[in-house]
Amino acid sequence: MTEEDVSGMQRFKVGELVVDPGTPILLEGSNSPQLFTLLHGMGLRYRHLENGERQVINFVFPGDFLGLQAGLMGVMGHSVEATTKMTLCVFDRKELWSFIKADPERGFELAWLAAVEEHFLGESLTTVGQRTALQSIAWMFVRIYLRLKASRTSIDGTMRFPFKQRDIADALGLSLVHTNKTIGILKSRQLLGWTGDDIQIYDLDKLASIGLTTLADPKIRPIM
Amino acid sequence: MTEEDVSGMQRFKVGELVVDPGTPILLEGSNSPQLFTLLHGMGLRYRHLENGERQVINFVFPGDFLGLQAGLMGVMGHSVEATTKMTLCVFDRKELWSFIKADPERGFELAWLAAVEEHFLGESLTTVGQRTALQSIAWMFVRIYLRLKASRTSIDGTMRFPFKQRDIADALGLSLVHTNKTIGILKSRQLLGWTGDDIQIYDLDKLASIGLTTLADPKIRPIM
DNA sequence: CGAATGTTTGACTGGAGTCAATGAGGGTGG
DNA sequence: CCACCCTCATTGACTCCAGTCAAACATTCG
Numbered sequence: 001m002t003e004e005d006v007s008g009m010q011r012f013k014v015g016e017l018v019v020d021p022g023t024p025i026l027l028e029g030s031n032s033p034q035l036f037t038l039l040h041g042m043g044l045r046y047r048h049l050e051n052g053e054r055q056v057i058n059f060v061f062p063g064d065f066l067g068l069q070a071g072l073m074g075v076m077g078h079s080v081e082a083t084t085k086m087t088l089c090v091f092d093r094k095e096l097w098s099f100i101k102a103d104p105e106r107g108f109e110l111a112w113l114a115a116v117e118e119h120f121l122g123e124s125l126t127t128v129g130q131r132t133a134l135q136s137i138a139w140m141f142v143r144i145y146l147r148l149k150a151s152r153t154s155i156d157g158t159m160r161f162p163f164k165q166r167d168i169a170d171a172l173g174l175s176l177v178h179t180n181k182t183i184g185i186l187k188s189r190q191l192l193g194w195t196g197d198d199i200q201i202y203d204l205d206k207l208a209s210i211g212l213t214t215l216a217d218p219k220i221r222p223i224m
Numbered sequence: 225m226t227e228e229d230v231s232g233m234q235r236f237k238v239g240e241l242v243v244d245p246g247t248p249i250l251l252e253g254s255n256s257p258q259l260f261t262l263l264h265g266m267g268l269r270y271r272h273l274e275n276g277e278r279q280v281i282n283f284v285f286p287g288d289f290l291g292l293q294a295g296l297m298g299v300m301g302h303s304v305e306a307t308t309k310m311t312l313c314v315f316d317r318k319e320l321w322s323f324i325k326a327d328p329e330r331g332f333e334l335a336w337l338a339a340v341e342e343h344f345l346g347e348s349l350t351t352v353g354q355r356t357a358l359q360s361i362a363w364m365f366v367r368i369y370l371r372l373k374a375s376r377t378s379i380d381g382t383m384r385f386p387f388k389q390r391d392i393a394d395a396l397g398l399s400l401v402h403t404n405k406t407i408g409i410l411k412s413r414q415l416l417g418w419t420g421d422d423i424q425i426y427d428l429d430k431l432a433s434i435g436l437t438t439l440a441d442p443k444i445r446p447i448m
Numbered sequence: 449c450g451a452a453t454g455t456t457t458g459a460c461t462g463g464a465g466t467c468a469a470t471g472a473g474g475g476t477g478g
Numbered sequence: 479c480c481a482c483c484c485t486c487a488t489t490g491a492c493t494c495c496a497g498t499c500a501a502a503c504a505t506t507c508g
Contacts, residue, residue, distance in 0.1 A: 047350045050436045055350035069343060072336045077343040100328050107331020108324050112296045114338030119293060119301040121345035126271045126279035129352045129397030133496070164454065173353030175497050180456065182496095212274045357464070388486065399465050404488060406464095 012099045017088040025088070026067055026080040033093050035067035041086030042162055046170065047078045056171035058120060059144060059163065063151055065113055071096050072114070084162045128173045131212065133182045136172045139211030141192060145201050146215070161199040186210075236323045241312040249312070250291055250304040257317050259291035265310030266386055270394065271302045280395035282344060283368060283387065287375055289337055295320050296338070308386045352397045355436060357406045360396045363435030365416060369425050370439070385423040410434075 014034070019025065026032050028047055038060060045057040057078050060066065070076045071093055091099075100107040123143070127136050144161070148154040169179040186192050191207050193200035201207065208215050238258070243249065250256050252271055262284055269281040281302045284290065294300045295317050324331040347367070351360050368385070372378040393403040410416050415431050417424035425431065432439050 047346060049350060049354050050438075053354040055353045057346050057349060068335075069339050072332070072339040073343065077346045097332070100332055104325045104328045104331050107328050107335060108296070108321070111292075111331060111335035111338050114335050114342055115293050115296040118338055118342045118345060119297065121342060121349060122271060122281050122301045125281060125345060125349050125352060126273060128349060129279045129394075130273050130277040166454080170353075176454095177456090177498075178496050184456080214274075390486080400486095401466075401488090402464050408488080 012091050012095050014090045014092050017086075017090050019082050019086050019088070021082055021084050023082045023086075024079060025082060025086075026070065026076050026078075028076050028079045030070070030076055031074050032067050032070045032076065035065070035071050035091040035093055035096065036088040037091070038062050038064045038066060039087040039089050041082060041084045042160075043080060043082045043084070043086060044163070044167060045078045045080050054170045055173070056167055058124060058171070059167075061147060061151065062153065067093070068110070068114055068117070072110075083167075124171075133172070133174050133178055134185060135211050136174070137168065137179070137182050137211075138186060138191070138207045139213050140168065140172060141186075141199070141201065142204065142208050142211050142213055142215070145199075145204065157201045157204075159199050159201070160197055161194075162197045236315050236319050238314045238316050241310075241314050243306050243310050243312070245306055245308050247306045247310075248303060249306060249310075250294065250300050250302075252300050252303045254294070254300055255298050256291050256294045256300065259289070259295050259315040259317055259320065261313040261315070262286050262288045262290060263311040263313050265306060265308045266384075267304060267306045267308070267310060268387070268391060269302045269304050278394045279397070280391055282348060282395070283391075285371060285375065286377065291317070292334070292338055292341070296334075307391075348395075357396070357398050357402055358409060359435050360398070361392065361403070361406050361435075362410060362415075362431045363437050364392065364396060365410075365423070365425065366428065366432050366435050366437055366439070369423075369428065381425045381428075383423055383425070384421055385418075386421045 016039070017036070025036065025043065040062055042062075043060040045060060047055050047057060049055070060080060066080050066088070067076070069078075100110065127139050131139060145154060145159055148159045153159065165179050165183065166176055168174075168183075169176045172179070174182070183194070186207070187194065189206075191201075191203045191210075193202065204215070240263070241260070249260065249267065264286055266286075267284040269284060271279050271281060273279070284304060290304050290312070291300070293302075324334065351363050355363060369378060369383055372383045377383065389403050389407065390400055392398075392407075393400045396403070398406070407418070410431070411418065413430075415425075415427045415434075417426060428439070
């Protein structure tokens, strides 16, 4: 980003927001007047089915932009909730249009962000639809590890992971019990460790192999 | 769109392309020099897993924009293939940037397109992850029917559906056999009919109810 | 010390997958 | 004109991966 961009961002920026774990940030079906960039902390995007089932769309990490759908379409397709304490950079939805108008490249970047999200969702859909439980879980840890590594949030094989097995189960369309037993298999094979809120990746290659995935360069994420 | 927009589109447009059924339009992992708008015909977006399994990302209908990911990120996250004969409006990827620069609103619209796709993918993910086979299939027919109805391609309860049960199975993460038997249930309950390439929706409300979905207004699709 | 939340295990069930064979149409070449 | 083939839809029998139920542990916390 150029300095001009940054100053433009600053004008667009309304302030910072700190929320406690469990706080809902955005609600499915609503039209938030604000958009956010996650500066610190982690959370979840999810949707609820009418029968109460929850699908975790994906995990939210620092650098992620929240509220794009509301900003563009006027309605959120999913909810976003803080899992840990979060620090958010707040933008004003009303300013989004003038922000884009000021520099066409910003519209391009916004579209890029949305396209990247779409890309990840396509991967997740493929996982939930075609991978077995073991493959899914191995795939997910690899994906998350690479994502965190790309943003230098993981240190030599260890990453912070404040989520519960329930969240993983809901993300992969598996039952909690089966998720637990399947993670147990990976742990017993010495491929990963999970202590408290930290996960250790012992054998990334093996995990990637089980998860039927390659270790290609993770896509660069534009940060807004 | 204003007339100015249309003339801008015309300059962006390279020509028209007609392809036969089965023709690959875009390839996962590739960077197509061209982008398309589907004018006529239907097709599929899909990804392949390393073990050969196929996940159908979604069905492609007239008005859909193809190649957005390649245009924005430089790589397609999925392949696109023609199921019927197709007529495509062809754009030049190289011109995309100048196209956006000419009018910031276009960048906004592009982002909108991507956000709409993201929204649908989130819905699909929820379906594959949380709905039962019967719910999934009912949901899918409702979704497709509403989509086609919105573009006036369906006539009072009947729609053209040139896809195979294999495609539906791959879209919902179900086996072919189970998909067939589940569709059989809906047919035996007189909720829908399927003759050749045409599907009749006999009881939309009932289907929506089974599919755990509401009949909210389908989102307006910007056409590029 | 309960109470709450989350993880583990074991036993059993069932929805969906696999295998395999039969139909049902549509082309096509002899 | 029809036997042959190919693709796709349909069925039945059987299997199994993952879901459900339920109880025991483990941690944290007021």
